[in-house]
Amino acid sequence: xxxxxxxxxxxxxxxxxxxxxxxxxxxxxxxxxxxxxxxxxxxxxxxxxxxxxxxxxxxxxxxxxxxxxxxxxxxxxxxxxxxxxxxxxxxxxxxxxxxxxxxxxxxxxxxxxxxxxxxxxxxxxxxxxxxxxxxxxxxxxxxxxxxxxxxxxxxxxxxxxxxxxxxxxxxxxxxxxxxxxxxxxxxxxxxxxxxxxxxxxxxxxxxxxxxxxxxxxxxxxxxxxx
Amino acid sequence: xxxxxxxxxxxxxxxxxxxxxxxxxxxxxxxxxxxxxxxxxxxxxxxxxxxxxxxxxxxxxxxxxxxxxxxxxxxxxxxxxxxxxxxxxxxxxxxxxxxxxxxxxxxxxxxx
Numbered sequence: 271x272x273x274x275x276x277x278x279x280x281x282x283x284x285x286x287x288x289x290x291x292x293x294x295x296x297x298x299x300x301x302x303x304x305x306x307x308x309x310x311x312x313x314x315x316x317x318x319x320x321x322x323x324x325x326x327x328x329x330x331x332x333x334x335x336x337x338x339x340x341x342x343x344x345x346x347x348x349x350x351x352x353x354x355x356x357x358x359x360x361x362x363x364x365x366x367x368x369x370x371x372x373x374x375x376x377x378x379x380x381x382x383x384x385x386x387x388x389x390x391x392x393x394x395x396x397x398x399x400x401x402x403x404x405x406x407x408x409x410x411x412x413x414x415x416x417x418x419x420x421x422x423x424x425x426x427x428x429x430x431x432x433x434x435x436x437x438x439x440x441x442x443x444x445x446x447x448x449x450x451x452x453x454x455x456x457x458x459x460x461x462x463x464x465x466x467x468x469x470x471x472x473x474x475x476x477x478x479x480x481x482x483x484x485x486x487x488x489x490x491x492x493x494x495x496x
Numbered sequence: 497x498x499x500x501x502x503x504x505x506x507x508x509x510x511x512x513x514x515x516x517x518x519x520x521x522x523x524x525x526x527x528x529x530x531x532x533x534x535x536x537x538x539x540x541x542x543x544x545x546x547x548x549x550x551x552x553x554x555x556x557x558x559x560x561x562x563x564x565x566x567x568x569x570x571x572x573x574x575x576x577x578x579x580x581x582x583x584x585x586x587x588x589x590x591x592x593x594x595x596x597x598x599x600x601x602x603x604x605x606x607x608x
Contacts, residue, residue, distance in 0.1 A: 271529065271531075272529070272532060273531065273532075274531075274532055274534075274553065275552045275553050275555055275556060276535070276546075276548065276549035276550065276551070276552035276553035277531065277549060279548060298598075301599075305599055310596065310599050311500045312500065312503070313595060313599065314591075314592045314595040314596055314599075315500065315503045315504055315507060315592070317591050317592070317595045318507045318588045318591050318592050318595075319507060319510075321587050321588055321591045322507060322510045322511055322514060322584060322587075322588060323510070325511075325514040325517045325563065325580070325584055326513075326514060326516060326517040327517040327518065327520070327521050327526075327529070328517075328520065329520050329521040329523075329524035329525075329526035330524075330526055331524040331525065331526065332524065332525050332526065333526055333527070334526060334527060334528065334529055334530045335521045335526045335527070335528070335529050336529055336530075337517070337529075355598065356595065359591060359594050359595055359598070360591055363587060363590055363591055363594065364587075365556075365558075366558065367558055367559055367560055367586075367587070367590065368558055368560050368561065368562070368563050368583065368587065369556065369558035369560075369561040369562065370562075370563070372552070372553075372556070373555070373556045374552060374555075428531070432531055439548060441546075441547050441548075445544065445546065445547075446546050447546050447547055447548030447549070448546055448548045448549050448552075449531070449546075449549070450538070450542055450546050450549075451531075456531070459530050459531075460530060460531070463530065486499075486502075488499045488502075488503065
């Protein structure tokens, strides 16, 4: 889901940066208000977790690969705005140092995986959890459903951003300038694999880590941002 | 052992296990993630490289492309695994460092 350089034209990647700048600013000031001294090491471990979990490429035999992102888990633990900052740090480092995701696509990739995904996942989680404690079954189910839907929303946004390219940018011969595949290819290609496999993996990872943190008492009745 | 230390060791264990992320796709003959093909791969698939894509795709030269050391590219699976662990450790260190930096700058502005 890391869009590389060249798949999005300037109109698209420019707009995505323009959308992200105020979101980064808001996330930064929101985190500033909430972060407590004693949670800082855990927050740093949280971003490291997101980085390392993305290295576990899961294969579809004979097909493509995909991986979990971890940003819904971060939003449950530290709140969606802090999750936005942490996931953005990871995505920017991946692009700059490892060539995983394009530099021009940083805005789009952050919008999909660091903004849309943790926010959608978080509010679904809160809705399902209701007033139950964080260790409750409802909380764990909410985390799984939130992670599954969050990842799929990010996949759908990626498919839309890629699929509009052949419509909005053609060269003099009428060939696509950037991503060559139209929406009717990008949407099924992205959604089938994320709905059937990668979304489930995201849900399992999120629930297992939350369960572990609750079971070992590392996570108290209230999550860190409350 | 403190909780933070325990979790940090958990991250290190994950980095050591991370080569599974290249071994499993290797054994199941899976290619790139959908939509993340390089220009060469794309040319094989559709017969041409879109002009804008070609121009933009080479504009950045990362230090560790594909989570490997440049000298170890095309040197086989063993070096790929080694490179994956080394760059994984480096990535974790950088991500933790930047996270601390951002929060500490944060703290300073708050205390002012």
